Amino acid sequence: MATTIYYDEDADLGVLRDRKVAVIGYGSQGHAHALCLRDSGVDVRIGLPEGSKSRAKAEEEGLRVVTPSQAAVEADVISIQAPDTVQRSLFADDIAPNLEAGNAVLFSHGFNVRYGYITPQDGVDVLLVAPKGPGHLVRRQFVDGKGVPALVAVDKDDSGSALTLGLAYAKALGGTRAGVIETTFAEETETDLFGEQAVLCGGVSRLIEAGFEVLVEAGYQPELAYFEVLHEMKLIVDLIYEGGIARQRYSCSDTAEYGDLTRGPRIVNDAVKAEMRTILGEIQDGTFAKEWIAEDDNGRPNFLALRQRGKDHEIEQVGAKLRGLMSWVDRPITETA
Numbered sequence: 001m002a003t004t005i006y007y008d009e010d011a012d013l014g015v016l017r018d019r020k021v022a023v024i025g026y027g028s029q030g031h032a033h034a035l036c037l038r039d040s041g042v043d044v045r046i047g048l049p050e051g052s053k054s055r056a057k058a059e060e061e062g063l064r065v066v067t068p069s070q071a072a073v074e075a076d077v078i079s080i081q082a083p084d085t086v087q088r089s090l091f092a093d094d095i096a097p098n099l100e101a102g103n104a105v106l107f108s109h110g111f112n113v114r115y116g117y118i119t120p121q122d123g124v125d126v127l128l129v130a131p132k133g134p135g136h137l138v139r140r141q142f143v144d145g146k147g148v149p150a151l152v153a154v155d156k157d158d159s160g161s162a163l164t165l166g167l168a169y170a171k172a173l174g175g176t177r178a179g180v181i182e183t184t185f186a187e188e189t190e191t192d193l194f195g196e197q198a199v200l201c202g203g204v205s206r207l208i209e210a211g212f213e214v215l216v217e218a219g220y221q222p223e224l225a226y227f228e229v230l231h232e233m234k235l236i237v238d239l240i241y242e243g244g245i246a247r248q249r250y251s252c253s254d255t256a257e258y259g260d261l262t263r264g265p266r267i268v269n270d271a272v273k274a275e276m277r278t279i280l281g282e283i284q285d286g287t288f289a290k291e292w293i294a295e296d297d298n299g300r301p302n303f304l305a306l307r308q309r310g311k312d313h314e315i316e317q318v319g320a321k322l323r324g325l326m327s328w329v330d331r332p333i334t335e336t337a
């Protein structure tokens with residue numbers, strides 16, 4: 001499909017002025033969407049269960065918090081920003097019974113629709129606006145007058161105006177300042193899962209840990225290893241972000257560039273690329289989705305053990321100590337949004 005990219009001038013915020021929006025969930029994406037929508041002049045309420053620990057945070061911002069079902073009753077645009085694993089039951093219990101013809105259900109990741117866990121009824125628009133970045137940075141960029149690029153996709157357009165609504169929503173988040181690419185639920189879901197598993201989260205995190213382990217096992221100081229493979233990662237990635245891999249190579253020494261060009265392909269070699277293809281296949285055929293939903297239904301034993309193992313890694317203790325001495329690493333993102 002030919003790429004269509006929308007910018008501010010392609011989107012009309014006025015479309016949202018006549019509508020009532022419910023943001024269900026107030027975590028990484030939910031808090032960013034709610035605050036940006038509010039600051040863009042949209043009538044927004046938050047849907048959270050009684051007893052949710054996010055309620056106080058939303059209320060501190062002056063947002064009105066009701067239960068998810070009440071939010072779905074009040075609003076005609078329901079933005080589902082609860083965890084992917086929760087969305088299936090949340091939709092069945094609290095949202096679907098309160099939807100009316102002409103309403104829209106909006107996601108920021110297509111997981112549940114793509115894999116068939118959610119199928120909204122006829123008469124309801126189904127779309128996604130997926131920021132290509134963490135929610136806390138969506139909010140930070142918006143406040144700074146910038147934007148995180150986003151994807152927009154329409155799965156069901158019963159009103160005939162779902163795309164217009166999606167573009168208005170993306171504009172309210174600052175997304176059209178950076179560019180919003182039109183896609184499908186399948187393409188968004190599969191590329192997002194692949195990106196986070198193979199490169200952005202899985203690939204990068206494990207590359208850093210492995211590099212740290214090799215240096216420390218060889219007797220080098222852990223603090224030095226931390227600076228080398230983790231702290232400097234941001235500085236190098238900033239160059240790639242600004243000017244592509246070519247700018248990184250221009251700014252680094254010829255010695256680094258020769259090492260990059262000759263040793264990089266030995267690290268990310270054909271076997272790694274073959275594994276990436278296998279991982280993509282598991283995403284495309286639903287194996288990953290099935291595994292993750294079963295893991296969650298089972299109380300997440302493997303996920304929790306692996307998460308703890310990551311927290312216990314020596315690089316985390318060394319990093320916490322070093323970052324504590326860096327007064328310029330400011331505006332921290334807390335674990336609790």
Ligand SMILES: NC(=O)C1=CN([C@@H]2O[C@H](COP(=O)(O)OP(=O)(O)OC[C@H]3O[C@@H](n4cnc5c(N)ncnc54)[C@H](OP(=O)(O)O)[C@@H]3O)[C@@H](O)[C@H]2O)C=CC1
Nearest residue numbers: 025026027028029052053054081082083084108109134135
């Ligand atoms: N994290 C990110 O930056 C990105 C996320 N996405 C997508 O955004 C969606 C939300 O993910 P994310 O922001 O990471 O989620 P988080 O885990 O950060 O936040 C989840 C929020 O949902 C609330 N919640 C939990 N259960 C329910 C429920 N039954 N009803 C209503 N609210 C509930 C939580 O409340 P409590 O405090 O009580 O737990 C919390 O406020 C997902 O579809 C994800 O794939 C897309 C792009 C990037």
Ligand SMILES: CC[C@](O)(C(C)=O)C(=O)O
Nearest residue numbers: 131132133134192196200
């Ligand atoms: C890269 C992880 C992500 O896909 C994101 C921030 O875009 C997510 O699901 O959190």
Ligand SMILES: [Mg+2]
Nearest residue numbers: 131132133192
């Ligand atoms: Mg993503």
Ligand SMILES: [Mg+2]
Nearest residue numbers: 109192193196
């Ligand atoms: Mg994701």
